[in-house]
Structures are given as C-alpha cells and as structure tokens.
Amino acid sequence: MFKLFKKTKQVEADDQLYMPVNGKLIDLAEVEDPVFSRKMMGEGFGVVPDDGNLVSPAAGQVTMVADTKHAIGLKMANGLEVLIHLGIDTVELKGAPFSLTVKTGDIIKGGEKLGLMNIGEIKKEGKGSTVIVVVTNSKDALEQIHVSKGNKAAGEAVGLLTVR
Template sequence: MKFNLFKKAKTSVLTCADGKVVPITEVSDPVFAQKMMGDGFAVIPTGNTIYSPVSGKISMIFDTNHAFGLTMSNGLEVLVHIGIDTVNEKGEGFKRLAAINDTVKAGDPIIGIDLEALKAKGYDMAVMVIFTNDKYSELTLMEGDHQAKEEAATIQLA
C-alpha cells in the first residue's frame, strides 16, 4: 500500500443559505469582488436563515449581526458577511441564533434575517463567504442554485 504524504486534505464548504451560489467577483461591492479581504464566494439568498458554512468556533459576531467569523480547527478563518451596506441597519432585520465562542457544525443556524424587509429597503442581500487567511491553496466552486447546507465549494488546505 502506498501513501502520498504530500497530498493535502480537501474540506467541503456548505452553502450558507438557500439560493444561488456565484463567484465572489460577481458581487456589487468592490472590496469583496476584488478579493481585498480574501477569496471566497457569494450566495444570493432566497431564505431567512444564514447557516455556518463550515465546522468551527464562532470567533466574532458584529453587534449589528450582519457578519460573523469562524475559525476551523485547522486554523482556517472564514468571514460570513450578510448583504452590502446592511451594517447601516444597526441590527434591524437580523436575529442572532448563536453566540461568540460557540462551537458549531457546518449547517448550524447562526443568524436569522428578514430578507424581504431588507430587500424592500434597497439592500443587495448577497451573502459573502470569505477565507481571510492563507490556510488554503485552492478553491473549487459549485455555482448555481442550491438548498442551504449543500456543498457549495471545496478548499484544498495549504
């Protein structure tokens, strides 16, 4: 039996909401589209719950509940940012379903949103999933319509 000691593990990343998975370069905010915060993908949501795309520990949740960070056991850091400029709502339309320092599994609910109310106020509700550190070397995206908690991408660990 042969073993390849140099083969790196791949990790599945789940869709964080019901909706359409698109490349990060297609979002309307240039900070995300130009990958200034890191590579990743976006989901154009059709549902009212945002789920953890990976298993790990919730390292931060903004007071406004529009974004949260996760740290996986392998050190990979993931930022989930809900909508463009939704920070301006100061938490209106968002409900925290988990807490900082909680250990979560991929697919656990983290934030509830009032999608229709936020869209009615004119917000672009793309949900960005960004890998903010260099613990991975390759991202493979499965574009298209997905149900929440389906595989949206795989990442090759560095």
C-alpha cells in the same frame, strides 16, 4: 471538580464548504461590493438568497459576531478564518433585519443553524441581500478553494478548501 467528567466540545475537522442559505451560488467577482468582488477580504463566493434561513458555511468556532449582526467570523480546525457577511452595506441597518442564534465562543458544524435575516426588510432599505463567504486569511493559509455554482439548498456541501 465536576468539570473532570464534562466532555469538551472541539471543532470538527471538516474542510467542506456548505451553502449558507437557499439560493444561487455565484462567483465572488459577481458580488456588487468591490471590497469583496476584488478579493480584498480574501477568496470565497456569494449567494443570492431565496430566503433568510441562515446556516454555517463551515465547521468552526465562532470568533466574532458583529454588534450590528451583519457579520460572523469562524475559525476552522485547519486554521482557516471564514467571514460570513450578510448583505451589502447592511452594517448601516444596525442589526434590525437579523436574528442570530450563535455567539462568540460557540462551536458549530457546517450546515448548523446561524439564525435568520429578513430579506424583505433589507431590500426595503435599499441594501443588497447577497450573502458573502470569504476566507480572510487566504493569502497566508489557503492553497485552493473549489465551489460548484448554481442553485443550491442551505446546508448542501458546495465546495472544498485546501490548506497550504
């Protein structure tokens, strides 16, 4: 009965990409994981992080948070599906270096806080700390991705997605 007056939160229509962490935005081909660098998971970019303060690279609904907390899936209002992959081979760390503040079903804005990753702990375990952002349905739905490389601040608009 009271749901009648409750405002339903909807995914914001925003085709921008945002820097997921303070650091250096690099081309996906430079990422040290062939699954990503060869674009097997889709088009995107990598970030060599300066710190572990994570924000969302896009506005969307959280569709997945891996049990090991190393990956988060989002679905944007335009239908694009974005994967945020935290580090390289960090699935093996069973969630230890990650503290996430989002859960499946949450609706978030680009640049909104996702949580923290402990870069020191990741490196101590011999893993890469590169944050990877890919559009997993690139082949079917993505026309074009434009990003500007270089040193950027978390939450800064760094690119634009064009849907087919």
